[in-house]
Amino acid sequence: MLPPFPPPPPPPKGGLLSRIGDIPIKVVYLLGAILATVLAVLLVFVIFPGDVTDQPASEPVVPVQPVPSPSASTASVPPSGGAAATVPEPPEKRAFAKLPGKASAVSGTIADKTSGIGYPRLGKPWSARSFPPFAVAQRVGKVAVPQTVIASAMLPGDAGTKPSTDADYRELAVQAARWTLRTQYPEGATLAWTGSQKTPAGKGWTLGFEVTYTHAGKQQEGRAVVSVLEVGKTKPAMLMASIPATGKAYWADLNTLVTKVRPL
Template sequence: MGQGAGPGLPPPQQFGQPPSRTMAPLPPPPPPRRLGDIPIKAVYLLGAILATVLAVLLVFVVFSGDVPTRQQADEQVVPVAPVPSSSAAPTPSVSPTPTESPIVLPPVPASKKYATLSGTASLVTGVITDKTVGITYPRLGSPWKAKSFPPFSIAQRIGKVAIPHTVIASAMYPGESPEKKPSSNADYRDIATQAARWSIRTQYPKGATLQWTASQKIPVGKGWTLGYKVTYTFDGKEQEAQAMVTIIEVGKTKPAMLMASIPETNKTRWRDLNTLVQQVRPL
């Protein structure tokens, strides 16, 4: 009886036959990643980067307008606040308050030529163009310097800001606009008189008085110039100043004003008033 395979055993392999191989199946492709599968740390990191970029852009947008514009190299004047309205300035129709004594002015000459004052005229270094007011006038050299001096539009000064002032300044007339645009020399002379009264109250010690030294039409355009000598008491001593005010028609109901005052402490510059009177012009 021949020997064969035992029960339950696989048949013996024949000589030289390779063993059989079974191919393993490929793993299935990974499912697509959804938003919820992204790690929370990566979400926070991306949010922080976006917030930083937005913050930088916001800083540039907000502060881009804070860069000051470059002024012209030859600019020597300082724009300041405009002249206050009639609520802060006397006008022809407003009565003085009980705490203020009325400033009584002598009659204004209908015509009086501006005399040549003593002193040495300062060097004219250019022309000031006050576009806010609408006039031009000489720019004076040293010792005149541009300094802030409200309530004027543009100001040139000598010395510190203190009463009595040494100042050349332009602004709109410091009072209410006339009901109708001035037309005659008498209209402008009357407005110049009120401007001189305003200067006595604001530029000199209390109790100052004036004496008219000039009353004439402006050289170009419509308007009027008044010259006056101001007498006042300062540090217990009576002193005087030379001053001028010019009212100029500038195409509006309210005219422009150029005012200048030079106390006797700077009387060597009194001749500068002649320069201003001769060269002030409307734009």
């Protein structure tokens, strides 16, 4: 007769920790790898929080475009001719006076690669979008005649011979001002120069002017600037900013533009 089987050994004392030695080595390695991965992910978010950013929601499209007066058609209208487009000879040099109002905050830089120039991107309520015939445009308020707008594009019309002197660029700036008068203001608008100087960088010229026009039966005044810059293309680029009486609160933004526009 066989002897009876010995009783089973008692359970080890010490609880769960005492059972670790009974776990297969492969399971231990697997658990260690999972734990290391979790810790690595957590460290990425703790050490490099700035690498994870929320993308802003896309803004609604704002239809910004030149609004012609009854005597003008589109941005392709050559910037010359017509009694409404007659302008006086600009001064060779005149400093820009500080305009009234509080300048808008600058939220960045408009890099207009189509036209080859850069200039300040203004914060709200300005809204910037790309719309033909402008390469880039910033606007406040409704599209109307006149409107509050900042826009860049290649100089409209035929620039003729490639400019080489300050006088050449100044004459092209006169053409840009004449074009602005024809396309952004009611027929019969006139201008008086308020500034004339070289662009702050590169070859080019900036003209500032006060616009007198009649709207809704009342004579009103607006402010505008145009800059013409050499960008290595067949004709110069143009920055145009026009702010009528309804946008007087933003006139000071013109001072910001004339000191910051430059070729890319």
